[in-house]
Amino acid sequence: MQYVRLGRTGLEVSRLCVGGMSFGEPGRGEQPWTRPEPESRAIIGHALEAGINYFDTANVYSAGSSAEILGRALRDMARRDEVVVATKVWGRMHTGPNGQGLSRKAILEAIDASLERLGMDYVDLYQIHRWDPNTPIEETMAALDDVVRAGKARCIGTSSIRAWQYAKALRVAEAHGWTPFVSFMDQYNLLYREGERETLPFCADEGLAVLCWSPLARGYLTREPGTSTPRTETDPFGRTMYAGHGVDDQIVAEVARIAASRGLPMAQVALAWLLDKPLVTAAVIGAGSVAHLDDAIAALDLHLTADETAALEAPYRPRAQFN
DSSP states (O other): OOOOSSSSSSSSESSSSEEEHHHHHHHHSSSOOOOOHHHHHHHHHHHTTOOOOOOOOOOTTGGGHHHHHHHEEEESSOOGGOEEEEEEOOOSSSSSTSSSSHHHHHHHHHHHHHHHTTTTEEEEEEEESSSOOOOOOHHHHHHHHHHHHHEEEEEEESSSHHHHHHHHHHHHHHHTTTTOOOEEEEEEEBBBBBGGHHHHHHHHHHEEEEEEEEGGGGGGGGSSOOOOOOOHHHHHHHHHTTTHHHHHHHHHHHHHHHHHHTTTTTTHHHHHHTTTTTOOOOOEEEESSSHHHHHHHHHHTTOOOOOHHHHHHHHOOOOOOOO
């Protein structure tokens, strides 16, 4: 396994992170395609055996079931100081006022609830899942600083916000002497590369860790265009992200061509493209099986030629930014 520093911190993480969105008891939450606990534990155990030390979840994944499964598995299979655990806050966890967002009340209640689900005293990385336009960033950063000072999180980061929002948060933290964000998690894959315009150069300039969610475009980069799976049939969110964009099929076809020429699964080619990007710290893998995880591990040692990279990137066209 390959390990890198998380941005400018001293924290060492594996270049593959096991994402927890695929974990969850069926019937909890809105994703019917999640893996129940026995299957999830098999994936987590295989990841640990391969040397992966980095695991990511969120309070909203399967209405908390993801974190519960992850926490139990890590307690049974690893020592707490051997793993890096991340979670997120922002999404709605209950109906009515204060059920979501990044207010002080929401953050302080959410971190305690997340730690209880995980069965842990702290998380290594606590991330805001999205930007909250209804809460002053000063309130959010002050609350996150208190979370760190209380020992409930070691570092803080963000997910899926704009470069200007990140810059504003860093300025506010610096002005008040509060804990700054150290990482940025964003959607980044061959079908969605909008971060290359501003966000990724900003991260490079600030020395921030770049963590990539949906590195395989929710599986679209792993199969021939038009192929249906249980997830595509029950994942309207994924269809809005990738379906209906004319160049997507061209890119997927190019992945398939290169994979066939090398005798490799498409997933390995698509992941190798991402992991070769010098700004990418780690790819967050939503593995649905041990085999999926093996493909991701193999991609770490796969390097594409300049011509293959150019062929994969050539069809891309700008698209609406995901928020």
